[in-house]
Amino acid sequence: MMSGLAYGVAGFVLLTGLWGIVTSRDSIHLVLCLSVAQSGTYVLLLAIGYREGGTAPVFQGVPPSAPAVDPVAQALALTDIVVAAVVLALLLALAVQAHKRFGTRDPDELRALRG
Amino acid sequence: MRILPVLPIVLPLAVAAVLLAGAKIVSRVVVDAVSTATAAVVAVASAALAWQASGGTLVSWLSGWTPIGGTPVGIPLVIDTAAGALAAFAALLVCAALVYSWRYFQEVEDFFHVLMLLLLAAMVAFCLAGDLFTLFVSFELMTVAAVALTAYHTEDRGPLQGALGFGVTNLVGSFLALTGVALLYGRAGTLSLASAGAALAGQPADGLVTLAFVLVSTGFLVKAAVVPFHFWLADAHAVAPAPVSMLLSGIMVPLGLYGVARVLWVVFAEPLAADLGGVLVGAGVLTALVGAVLCPAQRHLKRLLAYSTIGHVGMLLIGLGVRSVDGLAGLGLGVVAHGLVKAALFCSVGVLLNRYGSVSEDDLHGRGRDFALLGVVWAACGLALADVPGSGLFLARARIEEAAAAAGYGWVAGVLLIVAVLTGGAVLRVAIRVFLGWGPPDAGQDPSEEAAEEEDPETTGQRRVTALVMVAPAVALAVAGLGLWLVPGVEAAAHTAAEQLHDGAGYTEAVLTGSSMVPPAVSPGEPIALSSFMLAGLSTAGAIGIAALSLCWHAAPKGLRRAVERPGLPALNTLRRLHSGHVGDHIAWLTLGTAMFGGLLAAAMR
Numbered sequence: 030m031m032s033g034l035a036y037g038v039a040g041f042v043l044l045t046g047l048w049g050i051v052t053s054r055d056s057i058h059l060v061l062c063l064s065v066a067q068s069g070t071y072v073l074l075l076a077i078g079y080r081e082g083g084t085a086p087v088f089q090g091v092p093p094s095a096p097a098v099d100p101v102a103q104a105l106a107l108t109d110i111v112v113a114a115v116v117l118a119l120l121l122a123l124a125v126q127a128h129k130r131f132g133t134r135d136p137d138e139l140r141a142l143r144g
Numbered sequence: 145m146r147i148l149p150v151l152p153i154v155l156p157l158a159v160a161a162v163l164l165a166g167a168k169i170v171s172r173v174v175v176d177a178v179s180t181a182t183a184a185v186v187a188v189a190s191a192a193l194a195w196q197a198s199g200g201t202l203v204s205w206l207s208g209w210t211p212i213g214g215t216p217v218g219i220p221l222v223i224d225t226a227a228g229a230l231a232a233f234a235a236l237l238v239c240a241a242l243v244y245s246w247r248y249f250q251e252v253e254d255f256f257h258v259l260m261l262l263l264l265a266a267m268v269a270f271c272l273a274g275d276l277f278t279l280f281v282s283f284e285l286m287t288v289a290a291v292a293l294t295a296y297h298t299e300d301r302g303p304l305q306g307a308l309g310f311g312v313t314n315l316v317g318s319f320l321a322l323t324g325v326a327l328l329y330g331r332a333g334t335l336s337l338a339s340a341g342a343a344l345a346g347q348p349a350d351g352l353v354t355l356a357f358v359l360v361s362t363g364f365l366v367k368a369a370v371v372p373f374h375f376w377l378a379d380a381h382a383v384a385p386a387p388v389s390m391l392l393s394g395i396m397v398p399l400g401l402y403g404v405a406r407v408l409w410v411v412f413a414e415p416l417a418a419d420l421g422g423v424l425v426g427a428g429v430l431t432a433l434v435g436a437v438l439c440p441a442q443r444h445l446k447r448l449l450a451y452s453t454i455g456h457v458g459m460l461l462i463g464l465g466v467r468s469v470d471g472l473a474g475l476g477l478g479v480v481a482h483g484l485v486k487a488a489l490f491c492s493v494g495v496l497l498n499r500y501g502s503v504s505e506d507d508l509h510g511r512g513r514d515f516a517l518l519g520v521v522w523a524a525c526g527l528a529l530a531d532v533p534g535s536g537l538f539l540a541r542a543r544i545e546e547a548a549a550a551a552g553y554g555w556v557a558g559v560l561l562i563v564a565v566l567t568g569g570a571v572l573r574v575a576i577r578v579f580l581g582w583g584p585p586d587a588g589q590d591p592s593e594e595a596a597e598e599e600d601p602e603t604t605g606q607r608r609v610t611a612l613v614m615v616a617p618a619v620a621l622a623v624a625g626l627g628l629w630l631v632p633g634v635e636a637a638a639h640t641a642a643e644q645l646h647d648g649a650g651y652t653e654a655v656l657t658g659s660s661m662v663p664p665a666v667s668p669g670e671p672i673a674l675s676s677f678m679l680a681g682l683s684t685a686g687a688i689g690i691a692a693l694s695l696c697w698h699a700a701p702k703g704l705r706r707a708v709e710r711p712g713l714p715a716l717n718t719l720r721r722l723h724s725g726h727v728g729d730h731i732a733w734l735t736l737g738t739a740m741f742g743g744l745l746a747a748a749m750r
Contacts, residue, residue: 047735051728063315070322077330105277112284119288120311123295127304137726139305
């Protein structure tokens with residue numbers, strides 16, 4: 030029951046982020062929406078790793094057979110967060126550069142080519 | 145021996161880190177030499193791995209964490225011929241691009257070399273990855289390095305816009321891929337490609353497995369610029385520096401197809417055994433046609449080449465979509481032949497930019513008359529794209545045609561003919577206009593086209609002298625692309641690679657039990673049918689005809705012109721207007737395309 034809700038939230042957050050990107054006219058807003066969409070994948074990973082009644086996967090002081098949530102899914106989420114940090118920094122740097130050089134945050138005003 | 149499989153990934157990463165720290169102290173010559181040598185070592189090591197793997201798939205468990213009782217607990221690198229050969233080819237192109245950039249950039253930031261080596265490490269890791277998460281992380285690293293390289297010229301508008309669109313579209317693609325990986329992990333309980341395949345085997349695909357496949361392969365198809373996920377490509381390739389465009393078009397885009405092939409055969413081979421219907425072939429045909437039609441409509445040379453890449457990716461996707469060993473062999477040959485030719489062309493565009501300060505076909509009209517060698521390279525590459533009989537792409541196309549015909553898609557030959565005629569014709573037209581100066585100086589079929597923003601050449605002063613190290617890679621790559629067929633054993637190697645890539649069960653067995661099977665004796669491909677030669681002759685003649693026609697179109701009778709242009713131009717303009725360059729539109733198309741892909745697949749499986 031609990032995890033059904035989590036999957037719903039994951040899908041909702043991903044789609045919300047995508048909707049934000051589709052309608053965005055501002056590069057900072059665009060990059061933040063990208064980050065929102067990515068948060069959906071974190072929720073999904075944690076929901077997949079969740080075990081009913083499980084504790085954190087740290088086995089100090091508890092018997093190794095004690096129920097614990099899946100550490101692999103958490104490791105994935107952690108790596109995902111690191112990757113996201115790199116990507117957001119890179120894209121925000123592009124946005125800042127565009128604003129410094131050309132005084133605009135609208136990506137469409139940078140357009141030199143089309144078709 | 146244990147070090148060899150890790151070397152091609154670790155070495156460029158380590159050298160990149162050292163260069164980043166030390167580049168300020170050493171001179172540029174050292175940076176150039178070290179990075180080029182690194183790429184060369186990676187190429188040799190990967191080629192050695194591919195050679196060893198042709199006798200049986202190699203599996204290397206990092207830090208010696210071998211499977212316990214058939215359950216993988218470590219992270220494997222799995223090298224079969226296809227993986228090793230693609231890694232070697234990527235390293236070869238990086239090496240050529242680095243040699244080329246010795247003189248392409250008069251002044252270069254140190255991080256250029258660092259990013260090139262990161263991109264190389266990511267591409268190699270993507271080829272050799274044996275589990276879904278390494279696949280995902282290297283895919284992501286590839287995007288990051290490529291986006292940063294695309295935006296190398298942060299002082300111009302175009303690169304900023306192109307890199308932003310490239311980054312956002314590819315990242316959304318990789319979120320979808322990660323969602324698919326997570327779903328797959330939830331179902332199979334493992335990230336290893338081999339044991340995920342074993343876990344899914346023996347049961348028909350249900351909704352979750354299908355959805356996981358759709359999401360994972362959408363991520364890879366975004367990188368491969370398959371319609372309707374392709375909108376980022378032309379914007380990015382047109383603005384990246386020439387040595388970067390060489391890599392983006394030459395190897396990074398086809399690697400997306402490799403990713404799809406890998407998960408399709410290892411993980412989803414059984415659940416989706418016969419149910420893909422014509423979905424992948426259909427996407428390939430659409431991609432081929434969109435790329436081919438838009439290619440000749442461009443006046444900006446890099447954009448023209450970018451659309452030709454889309455056309456050829458469509459052809460390669462057809463080779464994948466027919467799901468046979470022959471199709472995969474054609475795909476492999478096509479990746480190499482197309483990569484060589486396209487890299488040679490991007491090299492030449494960079495030379496033109498350096499020498500004449502422009503990449504617009506109209507600006508360059510007739511100005512290349514004093515540079516016959518480069519003209520010969522362009523013409524040869526144009527003929528190669530038109531599948532002139534005997535060239536590498538001709539061989540690839542003939543094999544893909546045969547495989548498609550065997551799978552009941554014989555009509556695909558017509559689509560491939562259109563791709564060859566239009567892309568080859570466009571490149572030949574450029575060769576004639578720029579290097580011979582024939583035709584009207586301003587034959588813009590579409591006067592409404594926005595003027596291409598001028599790029600600043602990377603070198604200033606003494607522009608009339610073009611360094612040999614800039615032209616030499618173009619010549620060498622073009623010769624290699626044209627003569628690929630003549631290399632002894634290239635077909636047999638492609639067949640071995642395709643055989644191993646196709647044999648998902650053998651892959652699983654090699655990883656889980658460690659017994660690497662010797663691949664079945666390869667039947668050397670049958671001689672190419674006469675009809676393929678005739679088709680290739682037709683496409684070559686067609687390409688020359690298209691080039692000639694576009695040169696003297698202004699002199700055609702008015703009635704004829706009106707009859708063609710009245711329905712043709714609005715249709716073309718509508719198609720071009722869809723390529724708005726607006727990031728939101730890219731993502732809307734991506735979402736729609738993913739939904740359609742899933743819907744079609746679900747319909748095909750009923």
